[in-house]
Amino acid sequence: MQTLIKFSMENQIPIEIIYLSKTGLLSQRHIIVKKIEGSRLLALCLEKNSIRSFxxxxxxxxxxxxxxxxxLRISG
Structure with a gap:
């Protein structure tokens, strides 16, 4: 998983994640990783069209x- 996260960051290519929130909710997101800060990712969430922390x-x-x-949305 770490390799894919770094690949997204280095190439600015979206990846799909399944994420468990602090409240126990599952979400599926398409993100482009912008920065890795220790155990946190800063990423552009394509569903919300904003930078989110994971x-x-x-x-x-x-x-x-x-x-x-x-x-297509990213390139065009």
Missing amino acids: NVEQLLSAGKTRNKNWM
Whole structure:
């Protein structure tokens, strides 16, 4: 998972994450990692169109985005 996070940051390519919030809610997000600060990620959340902070310990999974529309939105 760390390799994919670094890849997103270095290449500014979106990845898909499953995240468990502090309150126990699951969310699926498409993000572009902007910065890694210890155990926190600063990332552009493509759903919210804003910079969000994510605790790495609460990331349940990360993968390449399967939705090509995210790539089209970013590039065009």
